[in-house]
Amino acid sequence: MTWGHPRVPHGQSILSVSQYGRTAVEDLFDVIDRKDWGDCTGKIIANLFYEPSTRTSSSFHAAMLKLGGNVIPINEVTYSSVSKGETLEDTIRTLGCYVDAIVLRHPDDDAALVAHKVSSVPIVNAGCGSGEHPTQALLDLYTIYKENHTIDGLTVTLMGDLRYGRTVHSLVQLLGYFNVKIQFVSPPDLRIPGKYAKMGTIVELNDVLSTTDVLYLTRVQKERHTDHASIFEPLEADYAAAPFSYGITEEHMASAKRGLTLMHPLPRLSEIPKEIDSDPRAAYFRQVRYGLDVRMALLSGILQED
């Protein structure tokens, strides 16, 4: 890998954060800052979701509408026996006859790449298997940049389920392009995998809270904690098997930097109590809003060139 070099391969598809070197990231963020995206009137995307994720699909849907384009939502994909039969490749080739790009969520790690190989239109990986979720990682990084007016020089602490969280894996990869101190906080069973672990240090929250610029939390499943249904990201089954209890508290916030950026990809459960929402350092809903801009820039980019 050529860290830090400008890239963006794979035709116009967005498959992996590894397509983005430092220069490509900086160019993208410059486009977003200037809201310098083109009009997509007359363009159509398909939101092809083999797994439900209303959060992500709504974000792409809104981004496309705000660009002037349109969306065909295909959310009802099921694995029932009655609908068995067609390969992903044929589905992609068919949809490619109707739309200008396909936003794909799929349970298989390699689905985006498989789709890209046969597709006549760009594929956007909106989360496939336990692999990549590149647009989420780019919006996370953009949030860090917007909240701090820089990325270089920051101390970023990632906390929670670092083992299964594809969001975290992709974000660590992007942070590697910058001069950032990376720290990991997690229960032993949910440690960051080795290939990412070497890019940072495993620490305890209390030891690093006062020096952390960005604290990025991920979901924790506390059994039977919830009383509302999430319409957004379903929780991975693994959580249910290994519930554990921790999170950030108001006491933690009191010890943290005044300029802290507290982030979370949402949905959050007990790991961030509601009381913290009114703290100006709680950036997770601004993160949602930045995500819309990031996806507008990305969609506009791939749709303008064809």
Next chain:
Amino acid sequence: MTWGHPRVPHGQSILSVSQYGRTAVEDLFDVIDRKDWGDCTGKIIANLFYEPSTRTSSSFHAAMLKLGGNVIPINEVTYSSVSKGETLEDTIRTLGCYVDAIVLRHPDDDAALVAHKVSSVPIVNAGCGSGEHPTQALLDLYTIYKENHTIDGLTVTLMGDLRYGRTVHSLVQLLGYFNVKIQFVSPPDLRIPGKYAKMGTIVELNDVLSTTDVLYLTRVQKERHTDHASIFEPLEADYAAAPFSYGITEEHMASAKRGLTLMHPLPRLSEIPKEIDSDPRAAYFRQVRYGLDVRMALLSGILQED
């Protein structure tokens, strides 16, 4: 409550008919008569339906499209264990980053108010629990007004399940602003609750048919009567437990006023036989059409101001 006074509180959200006094209702109807609604090009609403109601969601969807705006339909919300976790508040805050207003149907009575309290965009109550369904009540009242060119002076008879029908409860409240004679016809078990009962008189249909200007029927469940699936409003479970048999017949129509307005919120079952559809006094499909105008006016109103 200040009956008859102009109101419309709660920011721009539409939560309850109690926001509308007589003056506010008259102003609204004047807007609808003149089709004096603004263009909503570039605006987006989310149709967030935790309960299926294709009838209501289609109506809002069509209204928004006709205003030039767009809709993100979120109909697949389920209570499956896998999707549990996020609070309604967080869902609303997230969607508020994407859209300009949220149309909400939810099984909890207080959901619209809960949503409104945390929302950065207007909430439209599209039926929550057994409580309010304000846009339905407003379209019912508008239908009465259009069919009769007035509301004051009319005799309105409400018939059917008056106990559980949130539509009826909201309509009675609105009728209270006007000089209207209200009558209730229902089986003993499905009588109008006390707080509304005192606004009218409990009667028998045959005693009042010849003097009724508006006859408003609601659903009756006759067991195994149906052979088609409704794609619209699901029937409340209570009906199944207490089926009963009655409705309006061609003989009733022969005894009714020549100028009668026969209304129904739909779906109708056996309480209005098909043969009556061709009677010019059968107003229930015109009622559907008026509903589109009412919702265009309401959506335009809340979206223009922000």
Next chain:
Amino acid sequence: MTWGHPRVPHGQSILSVSQYGRTAVEDLFDVIDRKDWGDCTGKIIANLFYEPSTRTSSSFHAAMLKLGGNVIPINEVTYSSVSKGETLEDTIRTLGCYVDAIVLRHPDDDAALVAHKVSSVPIVNAGCGSGEHPTQALLDLYTIYKENHTIDGLTVTLMGDLRYGRTVHSLVQLLGYFNVKIQFVSPPDLRIPGKYAKMGTIVELNDVLSTTDVLYLTRVQKERHTDHASIFEPLEADYAAAPFSYGITEEHMASAKRGLTLMHPLPRLSEIPKEIDSDPRAAYFRQVRYGLDVRMALLSGILQED
């Protein structure tokens, strides 16, 4: 029936291929060739699908968006007991208040006609029961015409499940307007019904391969062949009961005409192996693309006149 005469009855609804005589087909194809369809800005259709068919609904959705119009997708129709109650007629009358045309898929053979009789807006039959699927047949015929620059004089061989395939039945009817030699290849249990059989000859593939201009295959279910879910057409239950094994092979393609048009309504299973996709004679994905143009022309036609 008056074969070959110009027709297109039933108001503006598209219910059956029998509405199209030779002249009407030729006029339609001329419109498509010249892409001479009108703008549908401000028009709305409902995609009312009582059976899932993402392939067909996406095609109509994309066609309408490309015409400048909008779509209300109603895909979640279920037959659960909780949603029972409303007749198809009432559903159609309600939707007719909201939209300019209704695209209907339904399990009952006569649903499109039933809907048409009560509808205030045109109905498009998008496949009802085991009966008609007229827009599929028209796009199949248009594909034959585009790939061969003619229809008259061709030898067309239809192969697969000719008994249950409504697509095949409608196509045979349309081919009857032209000077075409029709041949049928199928297992004994899945033979073409008598009324269509007399329009062609029952043959063996190897006997006719070298003289066939158009080879039209339909789905074959090989048990447990599949590992991906189809998001498109569900397979008929009958297939599962009577699986059989055959299809077209590379060897067959080597013996076939250089100018062969190989068609399939998709989804395909094992009856056409992937290796054949790169053969320029494999026309099935071009067929998908032609379908978009055909549906744009048909929708534009029925929406312009009102």
